[in-house]
Amino acid sequence: xxxxxxxxxxxxxxxxxxxxxxxxxxxxxxxxxxxxxxxxxxxxxxxxxxxxxxxxx
Amino acid sequence: xxxxxxxxxxxxxxxxxxxxxxxxxxxxxxxxxxxxxxxxxxxxxxxxxxxxxxxxxxxxxxxxxxxxxxxxxxxxxxxxxxxxxxxxxxxxxxxxxxxxxxxxxxxxxxxxxxxxxxxxxxxxxxxxxxxxxxxxxxxxxxxxxxxxxxxxxxxxxxxxxxxxxxxxxxxxxxxxxxxxxxxxxxxxxxxxxxxxxxxxxxxxxxxxxxxxxxxxxxx
Numbered sequence: 001x002x003x004x005x006x007x008x009x010x011x012x013x014x015x016x017x018x019x020x021x022x023x024x025x026x027x028x029x030x031x032x033x034x035x036x037x038x039x040x041x042x043x044x045x046x047x048x049x050x051x052x053x054x055x056x057x
Numbered sequence: 058x059x060x061x062x063x064x065x066x067x068x069x070x071x072x073x074x075x076x077x078x079x080x081x082x083x084x085x086x087x088x089x090x091x092x093x094x095x096x097x098x099x100x101x102x103x104x105x106x107x108x109x110x111x112x113x114x115x116x117x118x119x120x121x122x123x124x125x126x127x128x129x130x131x132x133x134x135x136x137x138x139x140x141x142x143x144x145x146x147x148x149x150x151x152x153x154x155x156x157x158x159x160x161x162x163x164x165x166x167x168x169x170x171x172x173x174x175x176x177x178x179x180x181x182x183x184x185x186x187x188x189x190x191x192x193x194x195x196x197x198x199x200x201x202x203x204x205x206x207x208x209x210x211x212x213x214x215x216x217x218x219x220x221x222x223x224x225x226x227x228x229x230x231x232x233x234x235x236x237x238x239x240x241x242x243x244x245x246x247x248x249x250x251x252x253x254x255x256x257x258x259x260x261x262x263x264x265x266x267x268x269x270x271x272x273x274x275x276x
Contacts, residue, residue, distance in 0.1 A: 010205070028193070031058075032085070
Protein backbone atom coordinates (compact mmCIF):
# COMPACT_ATOMS: atom_id res chain seq x y z
CA UNK A 1 0.00 0.00 0.00
CA UNK A 2 1.35 3.39 -0.98
CA UNK A 3 1.72 6.00 1.70
CA UNK A 4 0.79 9.53 0.69
CA UNK A 5 2.13 12.48 2.63
CA UNK A 6 0.50 15.85 2.10
CA UNK A 7 2.79 18.74 2.87
CA UNK A 8 1.79 22.35 3.08
CA UNK A 9 4.45 24.12 1.02
CA UNK A 10 3.35 27.62 1.89
CA UNK A 11 0.57 29.55 3.55
CA UNK A 12 -0.22 33.19 4.05
CA UNK A 13 -3.06 35.41 5.22
CA UNK A 14 -4.07 39.05 5.61
CA UNK A 15 -2.09 41.33 3.31
CA UNK A 16 -0.33 38.24 1.99
CA UNK A 17 -3.61 37.29 0.34
CA UNK A 18 -3.37 40.37 -1.87
CA UNK A 19 -1.61 38.10 -4.32
CA UNK A 20 -5.02 36.92 -5.45
CA UNK A 21 -6.33 40.44 -5.99
CA UNK A 22 -4.64 43.03 -8.20
CA UNK A 23 -6.61 46.07 -6.96
CA UNK A 24 -4.23 46.93 -4.10
CA UNK A 25 -1.07 46.34 -6.10
CA UNK A 26 -2.47 48.71 -8.71
CA UNK A 27 -3.47 51.32 -6.12
CA UNK A 28 0.11 51.17 -4.79
CA UNK A 29 1.19 52.52 -8.21
CA UNK A 30 -1.21 55.48 -8.03
CA UNK A 31 -0.20 58.78 -6.54
CA UNK A 32 -2.55 58.50 -3.51
CA UNK A 33 -1.83 54.83 -2.81
CA UNK A 34 -4.39 52.73 -0.92
CA UNK A 35 -5.87 55.80 0.77
CA UNK A 36 -5.98 54.08 4.15
CA UNK A 37 -5.73 56.02 7.42
CA UNK A 38 -2.32 54.70 8.41
CA UNK A 39 -0.54 55.94 5.31
CA UNK A 40 1.89 58.83 5.74
CA UNK A 41 -0.01 61.49 3.84
CA UNK A 42 1.07 64.94 2.78
CA UNK A 43 -1.11 67.53 4.55
CA UNK A 44 -3.68 68.11 1.79
CA UNK A 45 -4.30 64.46 0.93
CA UNK A 46 -7.29 63.06 2.74
CA UNK A 47 -7.67 59.31 3.05
CA UNK A 48 -11.21 58.12 2.48
CA UNK A 49 -11.28 54.49 3.49
CA UNK A 50 -10.78 52.71 6.81
CA UNK A 51 -7.73 50.49 7.17
CA UNK A 52 -9.87 47.62 8.41
CA UNK A 53 -11.47 46.91 5.07
CA UNK A 54 -13.33 48.09 2.04
CA UNK A 55 -16.30 49.67 3.77
CA UNK A 56 -16.43 53.35 2.96
CA UNK A 57 -15.60 55.38 6.06
CA UNK B 58 4.82 63.77 -12.90
CA UNK B 59 4.31 64.86 -16.51
CA UNK B 60 1.48 67.01 -17.84
CA UNK B 61 -0.54 65.34 -20.61
CA UNK B 62 -2.91 67.07 -23.03
CA UNK B 63 -6.36 66.37 -21.51
CA UNK B 64 -7.96 66.68 -24.95
CA UNK B 65 -5.87 63.88 -26.47
CA UNK B 66 -8.45 61.94 -28.49
CA UNK B 67 -9.11 58.23 -28.09
CA UNK B 68 -11.66 56.14 -29.97
CA UNK B 69 -14.48 54.41 -28.11
CA UNK B 70 -17.79 52.81 -29.07
CA UNK B 71 -19.32 56.22 -29.84
CA UNK B 72 -16.31 57.66 -31.65
CA UNK B 73 -13.72 60.16 -30.48
CA UNK B 74 -13.41 60.79 -26.71
CA UNK B 75 -10.94 63.17 -25.03
CA UNK B 76 -8.62 61.58 -22.48
CA UNK B 77 -10.12 63.61 -19.64
CA UNK B 78 -13.56 62.09 -20.24
CA UNK B 79 -12.16 58.59 -19.73
CA UNK B 80 -11.63 59.52 -16.07
CA UNK B 81 -15.45 59.27 -15.96
CA UNK B 82 -15.53 62.05 -13.36
CA UNK B 83 -12.96 60.38 -11.10
CA UNK B 84 -9.68 61.97 -10.02
CA UNK B 85 -7.40 59.17 -11.23
CA UNK B 86 -7.13 56.80 -14.15
CA UNK B 87 -5.07 53.66 -14.67
CA UNK B 88 -4.56 52.67 -18.30
CA UNK B 89 -2.94 49.58 -19.77
CA UNK B 90 -1.54 50.17 -23.27
CA UNK B 91 -2.31 46.92 -25.10
CA UNK B 92 -0.03 46.09 -28.04
CA UNK B 93 -1.81 45.25 -31.27
CA UNK B 94 -0.88 43.48 -34.50
CA UNK B 95 -3.23 45.26 -36.89
CA UNK B 96 -4.87 43.12 -39.55
CA UNK B 97 -3.69 39.90 -37.88
CA UNK B 98 -5.94 37.19 -36.41
CA UNK B 99 -6.67 36.82 -32.70
CA UNK B 100 -4.25 33.90 -32.42
CA UNK B 101 -1.38 36.24 -33.39
CA UNK B 102 -2.21 39.02 -30.93
CA UNK B 103 0.08 39.83 -28.02
CA UNK B 104 0.42 36.98 -25.53
CA UNK B 105 1.83 39.19 -22.74
CA UNK B 106 -0.87 41.86 -23.08
CA UNK B 107 -3.48 39.08 -23.12
CA UNK B 108 -1.94 37.63 -19.96
CA UNK B 109 -2.09 41.01 -18.21
CA UNK B 110 -5.52 42.12 -19.43
CA UNK B 111 -7.32 38.82 -18.96
CA UNK B 112 -6.78 39.12 -15.19
CA UNK B 113 -8.52 42.51 -14.87
CA UNK B 114 -12.28 42.34 -14.36
CA UNK B 115 -13.44 43.71 -11.02
CA UNK B 116 -13.11 47.49 -10.87
CA UNK B 117 -15.30 48.23 -7.79
CA UNK B 118 -12.32 48.45 -5.46
CA UNK B 119 -10.43 50.85 -7.72
CA UNK B 120 -13.60 52.92 -8.14
CA UNK B 121 -13.98 53.13 -4.34
CA UNK B 122 -10.63 54.96 -4.35
CA UNK B 123 -11.86 57.31 -7.08
CA UNK B 124 -9.69 55.52 -9.65
CA UNK B 125 -10.99 54.61 -13.12
CA UNK B 126 -9.44 51.95 -15.32
CA UNK B 127 -9.32 51.45 -19.10
CA UNK B 128 -7.48 49.43 -21.72
CA UNK B 129 -5.93 51.53 -24.51
CA UNK B 130 -5.38 49.43 -27.65
CA UNK B 131 -2.66 50.14 -30.18
CA UNK B 132 -4.86 48.97 -33.05
CA UNK B 133 -8.16 50.03 -34.63
CA UNK B 134 -11.22 50.08 -32.39
CA UNK B 135 -13.12 47.74 -34.71
CA UNK B 136 -10.55 44.95 -34.27
CA UNK B 137 -9.71 45.50 -30.62
CA UNK B 138 -13.35 45.68 -29.49
CA UNK B 139 -13.99 42.37 -31.26
CA UNK B 140 -11.01 40.94 -29.39
CA UNK B 141 -12.45 42.32 -26.14
CA UNK B 142 -15.75 40.58 -26.89
CA UNK B 143 -14.05 37.32 -27.84
CA UNK B 144 -12.06 37.34 -24.60
CA UNK B 145 -15.03 38.51 -22.53
CA UNK B 146 -13.24 41.51 -21.08
CA UNK B 147 -15.51 43.81 -19.10
CA UNK B 148 -13.35 46.88 -18.52
CA UNK B 149 -13.63 50.03 -20.67
CA UNK B 150 -11.79 49.73 -23.98
CA UNK B 151 -10.46 52.45 -26.30
CA UNK B 152 -8.25 52.63 -29.34
CA UNK B 153 -5.36 55.08 -29.51
CA UNK B 154 -5.52 56.83 -32.90
CA UNK B 155 -2.15 57.22 -34.58
CA UNK B 156 -2.14 61.00 -34.04
CA UNK B 157 -2.45 60.46 -30.28
CA UNK B 158 0.31 57.89 -29.87
CA UNK B 159 3.17 60.35 -29.35
CA UNK B 160 1.19 62.38 -26.81
CA UNK B 161 0.55 59.35 -24.60
CA UNK B 162 3.41 56.99 -25.34
CA UNK B 163 6.14 59.63 -25.87
CA UNK B 164 9.42 57.76 -26.41
CA UNK B 165 8.12 54.49 -24.97
CA UNK B 166 6.10 51.65 -26.50
CA UNK B 167 2.80 49.83 -26.11
CA UNK B 168 2.76 47.24 -23.35
CA UNK B 169 3.03 49.77 -20.51
CA UNK B 170 0.82 50.39 -17.49
CA UNK B 171 0.33 54.08 -16.66
CA UNK B 172 -1.34 56.03 -13.85
CA UNK B 173 -2.88 59.47 -14.38
CA UNK B 174 -4.10 62.20 -12.04
CA UNK B 175 -6.76 64.77 -12.93
CA UNK B 176 -6.65 68.16 -11.24
CA UNK B 177 -9.67 70.11 -12.50
CA UNK B 178 -9.26 70.17 -16.24
CA UNK B 179 -5.58 69.26 -16.22
CA UNK B 180 -4.16 65.75 -16.53
CA UNK B 181 -0.82 64.43 -15.33
CA UNK B 182 0.90 61.09 -15.78
CA UNK B 183 2.23 60.09 -12.36
CA UNK B 184 3.69 56.62 -12.94
CA UNK B 185 4.42 54.01 -15.56
CA UNK B 186 5.87 50.54 -15.68
CA UNK B 187 6.37 47.69 -18.15
CA UNK B 188 7.50 44.06 -18.46
CA UNK B 189 7.48 42.27 -15.12
CA UNK B 190 6.20 45.50 -13.55
CA UNK B 191 2.88 44.82 -15.27
CA UNK B 192 2.45 41.77 -13.05
CA UNK B 193 0.67 44.12 -10.64
CA UNK B 194 -2.32 43.52 -12.94
CA UNK B 195 -2.09 39.76 -13.05
CA UNK B 196 -2.09 37.56 -9.93
CA UNK B 197 -1.03 34.32 -11.65
CA UNK B 198 2.69 34.90 -11.39
CA UNK B 199 2.60 36.23 -7.84
CA UNK B 200 0.66 33.12 -6.87
CA UNK B 201 3.10 30.83 -8.68
CA UNK B 202 5.90 32.53 -6.73
CA UNK B 203 4.34 31.09 -3.56
CA UNK B 204 4.20 27.55 -4.92
CA UNK B 205 7.06 25.16 -4.36
CA UNK B 206 8.10 25.08 -8.04
CA UNK B 207 7.70 28.81 -8.66
CA UNK B 208 7.16 30.11 -12.22
CA UNK B 209 8.79 27.04 -13.72
CA UNK B 210 10.79 29.17 -16.16
CA UNK B 211 14.16 28.10 -17.53
CA UNK B 212 16.16 30.77 -15.76
CA UNK B 213 15.09 29.78 -12.26
CA UNK B 214 17.74 28.30 -10.01
CA UNK B 215 15.71 25.22 -9.13
CA UNK B 216 17.01 21.89 -7.79
CA UNK B 217 17.62 19.19 -10.39
CA UNK B 218 14.43 17.58 -11.62
CA UNK B 219 12.05 20.42 -10.77
CA UNK B 220 9.75 21.54 -13.62
CA UNK B 221 11.26 24.31 -15.73
CA UNK B 222 9.61 24.07 -19.15
CA UNK B 223 8.64 27.72 -19.68
CA UNK B 224 10.57 30.49 -21.37
CA UNK B 225 10.52 34.18 -20.59
CA UNK B 226 10.28 35.85 -24.02
CA UNK B 227 6.55 35.38 -24.59
CA UNK B 228 6.34 31.62 -24.96
CA UNK B 229 5.40 31.36 -21.29
CA UNK B 230 2.07 32.94 -22.18
CA UNK B 231 1.28 30.74 -25.20
CA UNK B 232 0.20 27.14 -25.54
CA UNK B 233 0.49 24.46 -28.21
CA UNK B 234 0.21 26.16 -31.62
CA UNK B 235 1.27 29.50 -30.18
CA UNK B 236 -2.15 30.95 -29.40
CA UNK B 237 -2.13 33.22 -26.30
CA UNK B 238 -2.97 30.88 -23.44
CA UNK B 239 -6.18 32.51 -22.19
CA UNK B 240 -7.72 32.22 -25.66
CA UNK B 241 -8.02 28.44 -25.45
CA UNK B 242 -10.89 28.35 -22.94
CA UNK B 243 -12.79 30.84 -25.14
CA UNK B 244 -12.23 28.72 -28.24
CA UNK B 245 -13.35 25.61 -26.38
CA UNK B 246 -16.48 27.49 -25.26
CA UNK B 247 -17.29 28.12 -28.92
CA UNK B 248 -16.63 31.85 -28.98
CA UNK B 249 -15.94 33.54 -32.29
CA UNK B 250 -12.38 34.87 -32.58
CA UNK B 251 -12.93 36.59 -35.95
CA UNK B 252 -11.62 40.15 -35.66
CA UNK B 253 -13.27 41.27 -38.89
CA UNK B 254 -11.77 43.17 -41.79
CA UNK B 255 -9.04 45.71 -41.15
CA UNK B 256 -10.63 49.18 -41.41
CA UNK B 257 -9.47 51.80 -43.93
CA UNK B 258 -6.59 54.02 -42.92
CA UNK B 259 -4.63 51.28 -41.15
CA UNK B 260 -1.69 49.21 -42.36
CA UNK B 261 -1.34 45.51 -41.57
CA UNK B 262 1.33 44.69 -39.01
CA UNK B 263 4.51 43.35 -40.56
CA UNK B 264 6.55 42.86 -37.40
CA UNK B 265 8.90 39.92 -36.94
CA UNK B 266 6.28 37.90 -35.07
CA UNK B 267 4.66 37.19 -38.42
CA UNK B 268 7.82 36.54 -40.40
CA UNK B 269 9.94 34.59 -37.90
CA UNK B 270 9.24 31.41 -35.93
CA UNK B 271 6.24 31.40 -33.60
CA UNK B 272 6.85 32.89 -30.16
CA UNK B 273 6.14 29.51 -28.56
CA UNK B 274 9.07 27.98 -30.42
CA UNK B 275 11.49 30.67 -29.28
CA UNK B 276 10.18 30.78 -25.72
